[in-house]
Amino acid sequence: xxxxxxxxxxxxxxxxxxxxxxxxxxxxxxxxxxxxxxxxxxxxxxxxxxxxxxxxxxxxxxxxxxxxxxxxxxxxxxxxxxxxxxxxxxxxxxxxxxxxxxxxx
Numbered sequence: 231x232x233x234x235x236x237x238x239x240x241x242x243x244x245x246x247x248x249x250x251x252x253x254x255x256x257x258x259x260x261x262x263x264x265x266x267x268x269x270x271x272x273x274x275x276x277x278x279x280x281x282x283x284x285x286x287x288x289x290x291x292x293x294x295x296x297x298x299x300x301x302x303x304x305x306x307x308x309x310x311x312x313x314x315x316x317x318x319x320x321x322x323x324x325x326x327x328x329x330x331x332x333x334x335x
């Protein structure tokens with residue numbers, strides 16, 4: 231065990247960074263090909279969400295902002311659909327488990 235203490239936030243940040251690095255390697259292989267048609271449900275949901283966002287502050291949102299938001303919303307909805315399609319059982323638990331460790335001395 232190391233002699234230095236790691237607080238839970240630092241631990242979670244390191245764990246998240248490692249998971250993102252590993253997940254990124256697998257995500258590249260799982261990314262849909264550009265030639266594939268986008269999911270129409272995700273596209274429709276994206277447009278509905280974008281309309282709600284437009285109504286919050288229509289004066290400040292420019293066309294380029296809306297285009298960036300549209301791309302982010304669509305990507306998030308597609309990721310959400312992919313995650314929802316992953317089967318889980320009642321025995322599955324959350325991945326990050328934190329166990330406090332205190333050095334004696």
